[in-house]
Amino acid sequence: MIPTLNSERLLLRAPAMHDWPDYSELMQSERAVHMGGPFSTAAAWGMFCQDVAQWALMDHGALMMEDRKSGACVGQVGINHGPLFPERELGWLVYPQAEGKGYAFEAAKTLRDWAFKIQGFETLVSYIDSDNTRSIRLAERLGAILDDDAPRPHEDDLVFRHPKP
Template sequence: MNAHATYPATLDAEGLTLRVPTAQDLPHYAAFYAVSDVEVGGYRGNRTDAEVQTILNRDIAHWEAKGIGIFLVFEGTTFMGGTGLAHPDDWPCHELTWWLMPQTRGKGVATRASRAVITWAYDTLGWDRVETHMRDENTPARRLAERLGGEIDRRQTFPDGVTRDVFLLPRRIA
């Protein structure tokens, strides 16, 4: 039994369902990494089966160890991607993060899912701040942070050597 047994099995996100991944979600992870053109957690698309299994295992273990993590995002039974709160052991702070199947981008999925996670962090976890860390060249993610009401709080150099803008995300925007 872990110390974080209170994390939710699912969150509702304006017509989307967010749920904690399980070992049975390997096909969803494999589908994402087979077509992804973006870097997620240090991984890019076209990963081997063993690498995809390692990523899924890491995400499940993150929930068990920290009580937060990546939710898988579904609209009905259609897998859309993932979003959640990550805090790798070597990272200085938590971060709202997301990744989407290419065909779901530009449809408001990341916005709706991220709002649900932000609300959960503030209202259920009792956090006093939620942030996301942005590479300078990641224009789509910057636009999402701004849609979520995020404002640049600081610039910080992270353990991977990349200096990023840190966006502070409010509880909820009108």
């Protein structure tokens, strides 16, 4: 079961087909550079499907961030794992029109707290491109601490470890 989580302004819900166009546009744009992109349509589709499939395989995955007031999807937050990630990773992406409004912080905090309290996770990390200063600041705002000794999917990634609340 994919949960629906609520925060002050957001509904965190399962991805749906109507989310695909905005997700695809972001992943194929230069804005995806800090996530290893831009990606082809096929690669973006595989990532979108992986975000959903992880729920069935690992009891965690991605949730779309929906503004409860407007109903607009403003981005995605998720917990990634499996063969591509050495540890469970808390990640986020925000669509351009929603950037700078605190949505990523609100969504990441909500999903992080769910992971620790409901799923019983002992730790989460965020893998962040060293040039992605906005995500680095967000990880630090969430209380994550740089962990230079942690394994990482790409040697240039920084690893921020989220403490259990």
